[in-house]
Amino acid sequence: MRKNVQKNGTAVFQKCAGREETKRKKRWKLPKSSRYLLGVFLVAGLAAGLFFLGRKSNSEEGQNRKFEKFTERVFCEELESNTVSLHYTLREPEAYGIEHSTVTFGNFTIDGKETQASVENLQEMLKTFLYEKLDVQNRLTYDILEYYLELMADDAEYILYDEPLGLVSGVQTQLPVLLSEYPLTCREDVEIYLELMRTTPEYFESLIDFEKEKSKAGLFMSDAAADQVMEQCTAFMEMGENNYLISTFVERIKQVKELNESEKSEYIQENALALNSYVLPAYGKLKAEVQELKGTGKNEQGLCYLPNGTAYYEQIVREETGSERTVEEMEDLTRRQIVADLEAMEEVLGIGQNTQPKCNADESAGQGNAEQGDAEQGNAEQENAGQGDAGTDAERGNTVKRNAVVEQAQETASAQVEAVTAPNPVSILKQLEEGIKKCFPEPPKTNVDVKYVPKAMEAHLSPAFYMIPAIDDYQDNVIYVNQAHMGNTLTLYTTLAHEGYPGHLYQTVYYAGTNPAPIRNILNFGGYVEGWATYAEMCSYSLASFPKAQAVLLQKNSSILLGLYTLADIGIHYHGWSRADLSAFFSNYGIKDTAVTDRIYDLILGAPGNYLKYYIGYVEFLELKKIWIKEMGADSPQKAFHEAVLKVGPAPFELVEKYMWEMGEETS
Structure with a gap:
């Protein structure tokens, strides 16, 4: 899901996008009291069922059948506890032996010990399977479930830190x-x-x-x-x-x-x-x-000011991103990517290196979802939000030149998009669907219905979001567009690339077409899902009919902006930046209005780790691509890489890297 930032004045990093899942696959679903798979899990009933499954043969066929029965049982037990999840996940629950029981939204629990006990029981059950006898798909599901249960076990002590009334997706x-x-x-x-x-x-x-x-x-909350x-x-x-x-x-x-x-x-x-x-x-x-x-509330600042708040933020970041990097490593990765993007822009523009970018205030203030970023801090101390001015007169001159060119490039790009497609969502989606065929594998045939956010809710909902279809009826899809946030045709175009092709819709239906284990559809890996959609959005600049130089400028500009808010998220929640720190940091990039930086602060305060899900997820895909090219050679087609990671499906990135080679072998 994305939120975009409006254009205003002499901007630089225009068209910022805050997303959000999906929101999942924002992909939309009701949060529980915490991010647990098992709100109220019937462990006794499941264990009794597994007693009989355990009598089956230890042959490969028997182990695979037994494991699939186990994961399907977990899947069914989970869906039976929430009517909305059940109805959105399955059109025909009877096919899975699920009969409609008590009608309920579920509930919110504060009992971490109950959750911990449920997790431990499932972990013990998982250990009963002979891993080496499982086929590749079941090994992948096993590894993912094992990882997810570890996350849940770590989450149990932080139940009351969770916020179901979140500002982004409450x-x-x-x-x-x-x-x-x-x-x-x-x-x-x-x-x-x-x-x-x-x-x-x-x-x-x-x-x-x-x-x-x-x-x-x-x-x-604050x-x-x-x-x-x-x-x-x-x-x-x-x-x-x-x-x-x-x-x-x-x-x-x-x-x-x-x-x-x-x-x-x-x-x-x-x-x-x-x-x-x-x-x-x-x-x-x-x-x-x-x-x-x-x-x-006892805290009006970042999570690190709460008891065990720093550890909780580390847990959120690991869970939201699906990355095993430390927060410091993610911070360093973000800075290096921002520098690389700046250098690419400056190469196109023919200007010097090491100049500071500058942000448009209203655009960067963002509207609250997760995809805006924060920029290279240079030598700023981590505990301080960056001090100093934007550099020498020559550097400031380069910044002004870059800003003017980017702004002009955006205006030209909107006109170019309109020249090849009608400025409406359906036409743009058709163009994107056709444009991805060279570099992305063919998805199953689907229908998409574009709807508009009700006017009364435009100020409170994201610029666009994708509704996840049922796993047994994924041919029918819905994308919502918030017209109040579609400033120009380029914004609409990149928004639909994120939500539609080759973003959320495409990834969802392609993965559904691989017939994955049902349980994988209820395990949330936002870093993969939103990271892919952000990667897809970045790819959309090259899918449009822009000259290469213009596409590079626009894409790198967007990427830098996403990085900016990522560093701000880390700064506030991990390093403890104050409002003054954030204001000092953004003043280096052209935002000097404290009312604007206060809005940014409140936005990040209300959704810790949310920006990292989009940006770190996106950069992890870039890193995987580098690894793929190094192993397979520079001549390896992009389509092969895309097919490999799409076949793995939503998972932590260490498992995506582990299994993409086997998926690549299947493809070849």
């Missing part, structure tokens, strides 16, 4: 979108949907109780974050009769063929009643409780 903004896209194909779907609406107060009570426990522990959460709740509640949960329900129920017109009319009235009697009051109570809890 419950308060995701829930209405998920409900508005909830598929209705039969009477039972309609009944379950309406029951979900009626359980919203219960779900929010669980959420409120969780936030109260955070407050008691001194871990409640006042600025609380204000924004309340604003988001208010915006949804004040939509009135224009609420999109009314209009979208009317459209969806029209497609339910087994209902007659009278029944449809009755259900439409029931939906409106459920909205007004259950959903909106739940939002009202949530807003009131956040207001009551506001001010109880």
Whole structure:
């Protein structure tokens, strides 16, 4: 998912993109109280089932069959605990032996010991399989599940550090979108949907109780974050009769063929009643409780100021990025990539090296998702956000020249995109789908429906996001575009490359077409998913009909900006930068308005590690590509590399590197 930054004035690093999953595959899904696979896992029931599986042969065939049964059982148990996850993941759960049980959004737990016990039980079960007898796909699934369980075990001690009311992808903004896209194909779907609406107060009570426990522990959100959460709740509640949960329900129920017109009319009235009697009051109570809890947080700065906050940030970064690099190594990698991008820009422009970039204030202030960056600090101390001016008169002159050329290149690029395609999402997606065929493997045939974010929610939702399809019905896809953030055709073009081709939509349907183990679809590896989408966006500049020099300028400019916010994220949450530190840092890059840097600070404060998911994920793909070329030779086609990493699918990067060679062998 992406947020973009608006153009304003004499800018440099224009068109910043904050994303977000997906949001997953932002890819959208409701967060639990923490990032655990097992909220409430029926360990006893699973263990009993495995007792009988364990009697099977230890032959390769027996071990593979046994392992697949095990992972499918875990998959089914998880989906049964959350109606929304079940309905979005499977169109026909009966095919997996899942029958609709209690209708629920799930709940929020504060019991880390329960989670720890569940994880340990699963880890013990995993050890019962003979790894060396598993085939390559099952070994990959085994390695991924083992890695994921280790993450969950480490997470257990940080349950109350998690924030389900996140500013980027919190419950308060995701829930209405998920409900508005909830598929209705039969009477039972309609009944379950309406029951979900009626359980919203219960779900929010669980959420409120969780936030109260955070407050008691001194871990409640900052006042600025609380204000924004309340604003988001208010915006949804004040939509009135224009609420999109009314209009979208009317459209969806029209497609339910087994209902007659009278029944449809009755259900439409029931939906409106459920909205007004259950959903909106739940939002009202949530807003009131956040207001009551506001001010109880003990920290208005980065995570490192919390008890064990630095260790928690390290855990978040590892989980969000899927990278085994330390935070310091990621920081160094980011700086080196920024320098390389600057040198590439300056080579095109024919100007000297080692000049400081400069950012446009409004663009860099970003709108809050994860893809903006932060730039090369030079000799600045890590604990300080960078001091000093932008360099010599000659360097400042080079910066002005680069800024002017980049701004002109963007304006020209928008016109060029419009010259080859109508400035509408459907036409652009078709052009992108056609353009990737040379360098990317052919994906399965799919349909995509482009929808627009409701006007009343434009200020509170990202510029675009992709809805993940069910794994047994991945041919139908939906991308939402927020028109308020589409400043020009180039922005729309790169946004759709990120969300569509060759980004989220393409990666999702290609991977689904490989028929992966079902459990892998509920394990979240944001670094791979968002890193790929960011990589795809960067590739889109060369897919457009731009001259090479222009494409290089635009792509490197975008990459640098993503790096800028990544360093700011690390600076705030790991090194403890204050607002003054951040202001000093960005003043080196042309942002001197403290109101703007305060907004950036609040944005990063409300979503720790989120920027790294996009940028570090993207750079990890670049690093994998270097390794691939070194091993396979410079003449190796890009398509082979892309196919190899796409076949591995979402995973931590150490496993992507381990298995891409075997996937490459399958391809060749």
